Amino acid sequence: MTTENGPAHYLDHAATTPMVPAAVEAMTAQLVTAGNPSSLHASGRQARRVVEESRETIAQAIDCRPGEVVFTSGGTESDNLAIKGLYWSRREGDPARRRILASAVEHHAVLDPMEWLARAEDAEVELLPVDHTGRLDLDAARAAIERDPASVALISLMWANNEVGTIQPVAEVVALAHAHGIPVHTDAVQALGSVPIDFAASGVDAMTLTGHKVGGPFGAGVLIVRRDLDLVALVHGGGQERDIRSGTLDTPAIAGLAAAIELAVKRQAEHATHLAELRDDLVRRVVEVVPDAHLHGAPLESRDARLPGNAHLGFPGCEGDSLLMLLDARGIECSTGSACSAGVAQPSHVLLAMGCTDDAARHSLRFSFGHTSTAADVDAVVEAIGPVVERARAARRA
Incomplete structure (x- = not known):
């Protein structure tokens, strides 16, 4: 789903961000x-x-x-x-x-x-x-x-x-x-x-x-x-x-x-403050909707330990690729953060190095914010994530 200005809700700024x-x-x-x-x-x-x-x-x-x-x-x-x-x-x-x-x-x-x-x-x-x-x-x-x-x-x-x-x-x-x-x-x-x-x-x-x-x-x-x-x-x-x-x-x-x-x-200081506010709001509200969702990396409270615009979340019982495509169908673009080889999803080497199991390294999504991000992007993810996770889990059980 796109608008005249691009994707409806673009949350993959860590991959690339629109030109200023x-x-x-x-x-x-x-x-x-x-x-x-x-x-x-x-x-x-x-x-x-x-x-x-x-x-x-x-x-x-x-x-x-x-x-x-x-x-x-x-x-x-x-x-x-x-x-x-x-x-x-x-x-x-x-x-x-x-x-x-x-x-x-x-x-x-x-x-x-x-x-x-x-x-x-x-x-x-x-x-x-x-x-x-x-x-x-x-x-x-x-x-x-x-x-x-x-x-x-x-x-x-x-x-x-x-x-x-x-x-x-x-x-x-x-x-x-x-x-x-x-x-x-x-x-x-x-x-x-x-x-x-x-x-x-x-x-x-x-x-x-x-x-x-x-x-x-x-x-x-x-x-x-x-x-x-x-x-x-x-x-x-x-x-x-x-x-x-x-x-x-x-x-x-x-x-x-x-x-x-x-x-x-x-603009770094002002930009970082804005991104951190959006990121914190996203993580808090997603976990409210999906209680077993969890954040990877340093805690949000450790401001100096992680990037302000990064929210890497795990969703047990799901495949990251399924979540990505289901969100994409709703006009929300994010990333799994994992490498792909010959069309077969591989567990993230980063998450494996952090001690995650192979399964846990596959069930994650990276939401990353940038200079075009707004509160409406957070609202869209929060509205969609519950039904998307439920559908992804059902598909995996089938």
Whole structure:
């Protein structure tokens, strides 16, 4: 069910969120102009000016140097560049650095390149455990590092989990890693615009961001890379972006990306308050309608421990996919948060790592709020969830 402005009730902002007008305006202004940012003539210099001003805008918003901003096609490329580029660089310096440490709840854009490195490049991947809320076990991380710190090539820890919204102890891991000279990468895609992000203060060595999660365009992202960090490039060609990421720069997308990031950071505190109010109302009222429904991740009271716009709920006796489709038929769009392979739903690796059973890892839905969310979205879910859960349970029993 859709309206002239899109889905009637869109509650999947963690997957992507509509572009904000400022980003649309910045992007479309450049779509009608010509000029390759690498060209030396006037049109090229104008395009380069837009790119560099966008780089400065992002650097100011995130608190990094403009030269540390490397433009990419999005979060997946940024994660791959960070993981593979760091691993190859560190191995060149010392072939004994084969270990890659990461939490067991990372996004597949981090997990899959690590698994590829294990198969193709002799890496040893160690997935660190999390507690029942999805937060990294710091004692386990410390033990893994101190067992043989000289063999660790890098550590990757997401800023906040994309499924259950749990915020990770990035600063603590940076302190543990840097005591042994180990670089740390963080995927901050979900955190940007929802919680304060400060690259310099965080101490991380590389940070992944993308545009379409904060009202920017698809296909535009950033890897923030400390100036003294060596990365081996994935793509070779024209030597753009410090020779870390070759390819003609997409000036319109970069302009839209910068506008979206600037606005997201500027509005972060107000935005977070609004989202948390909607999220709390949703969770409270859904549990009133479906008493055995339960929240995954940190408790709502732990404001600093989870993203404000994330409500990941379990519904015993249901299949998440059935719930999703039944809600979709009523004009309510959300997510199961689980991966799909060949059309067969798989239990969420995040929930399994948190200690959920296979069945519990299948009966969940993720409702995620964004800048277009309203109280009417909450009302629609509350009105629909009782009959939908009842029907999903009946279908499973049949």
